[in-house]
Amino acid sequence: MGMLLCHFTGEIPSAHATMLQLHPIMDARRFSSFAMHFNSYGKGGGRQSKTKLNSLMGKCCSRRGTVMMSKKDPQLRSYIDEKGEEGLWSVIIPTYNRLPILSKCLKAVEEQSNYRESGIKEYEVIVVDDGSTDGTLHFLLSDDEGHLSCEEFISSSKRFPHVKVLQQNHGGAARARNLGFLHSRGSVIVFIDSDMVVTPDFLKDHARELYQCFLTDGDDATFTYGRVINTHNFENPQSEPFKLTDYSTAFFATGNIAISRKRLAQAAAMLGELSEGPFDTKFSEYGWEDLELGVRLKKGGAKLKHAPAAVGYHWHPAFSYDQLPMQIEQEKQRGRSAAYFYQKHPVYSVRYMIQMTPIHQMLWFLLTLGGTINEKTLEPFIKILVVLGQPQLAKALVSPLLNWYSVQATNEAIKKLK
Template identity: 55%
Template sequence: MFLTVVIPTYNRLSILQKCLKALEKQQYHHPITNYEVVLVDDGSTDGTLIWLEENRLGFPHVRVFCQSHQGPAAARNLGVEQAQGEIIIFIDSDLVVTETFLQCHGDALAEGYKTSEKVFTYGRVINTCNFENPTSEPYKITDFSAAYFATGNVAIARHWLIEAGLFDHQFQQYGWEDLELGVRLKKLGLKLIKCPDAVGYHWHPAFSLEQLPKLIDREIQRGRMGVLFYQKHPCFEVKMMIQMTILHQILWGLLSLGGRLNEKTMAGFLQGLIDQGKPQLALEIARIFLNWYNVKAVYAAYNQLK
């Protein structure tokens, strides 16, 4: 079993260094014969390519490809097209994995193939803001994911991706390109195998108020891309996923008091939590109005289509 780890990256040099170093430390045996890392730089401007060139001898498994800034969907497609392995493992460039990461995916796939070829594995993603030692973070209830196909930590045979049609390049803004591909994979009959031992630690800086404009913009983008998702698959399941239902309007409208609880009116309270050393709690509370921005963006984008 030859594995190709496909990683799109855009201006994440500091954590990318840890990501690649962890992948060079992989311990593996049967059924894995070898692996490579296909890194696709999506037009970074932070010196990523310079650093990769200067340190290429330290990363013998890494092959680098470049494209202009087109988004993660196009970057992942380029990675799949250039892959030499029959198994593709998708991770993000801010994910730091354990030394047995590849072996756990390989073992789970081999076990699944005993009964069906139509399987793929989904590993565990643990969120952390510990940059110095990200793998020390314990699993939390907020790390749970019920996603069917998410590219933060997933392994799948390359030919299924080709048959499904790869990622849709229309998803150039934030969100949904992986879950939309997941809908097509599900139609092919593929089954998800949870692989919690294949652990990746998703690093992000501790929440601060300065991040809110970017987070709000991301929710607006996610709303727009959600409508594109629904255009491609106009069903109730997708409407629930993208929060385009009266239930979501009522829920987030009530919790945010119709938008009156927002980044301005809650700034003092959120900063107080941050000052108490509770940035994660502050972020979870901020998600109330962030979800309201998302719901409004979904309906705004949908109404533009009418």
């Protein structure tokens, strides 16, 4: 089943039941929206109403369709477009099979300090489990004795008081973030990744910069982008120093962002009537969905403010040759997603971002000798560097190869789109 369906009661008014229609894409995010919507009519609908709802749940969880609320429903429309609860911040974290580092991530977010000094009244953490199979859901919803907390479609974690948990069938980060956005209540939304460990003053440092911009500019156009430091130190990720390779030129990336809820709602509206949230879920594979959202935000007048004190330590396992097939596949997915990105925004800035310029094409061709330098020819060198304790050098060695796969996938996908 797509969502964690543990308990639900409530009468479904016939006027609203007629608004339901089957959508060709099976995903629990829409079922979650309509379920919470109907739940607001009150509990205790009796055995007959439960039977009706169970029938709808069956349709939702089949692989042939999902229940979808009409956008004309004024209550749902106001829910999607609301500005949120003033002073409440919502931290949205999608996750998929990352339980060990996720536990560190949530512990760090749970232990935020001094955030009220910067104007935050309270914060919530929305974790969206994207169909994990590593025990993530059980860990989040159980206590140390194994007792489960499972009463609503959005369930509270017993281990982390600020955390609420949602689950969907595996559908990617864009859908997971949209689901988290629809169920969040904050007027400010924070996006971080589930393999990121933040500092104790992370929220306070974001809020200090963001609220100062709101006050100075007289609007909420500015969003803050915190510093991301990459590390493969699992035991103590916060000990990693900032490196030149950690510098990012991206306008918007979901690894460490704080932004007005209203701005995200406006960006969602740009996607049209079938919008499922601010992220375009047609990015079904890896890559570019956050930068594409950034393009729409910029068109809507959004402005970037760096918040270097709001640090997130982005953990990756130390590079090894065994990871290479998965990374090659990931780069092929990134290339295909890049083609869709450019199809949506056929401008030079996007061409540059996805490396679809003559300079980029020539660069990766030369560095890989047209693909002659590949994973097989590099294998002995990579393994030697790893044995010598130089995984970062090994990763740098394969970087041109990975970019070559991405560029080739982009070119092939664009040809198919023509």
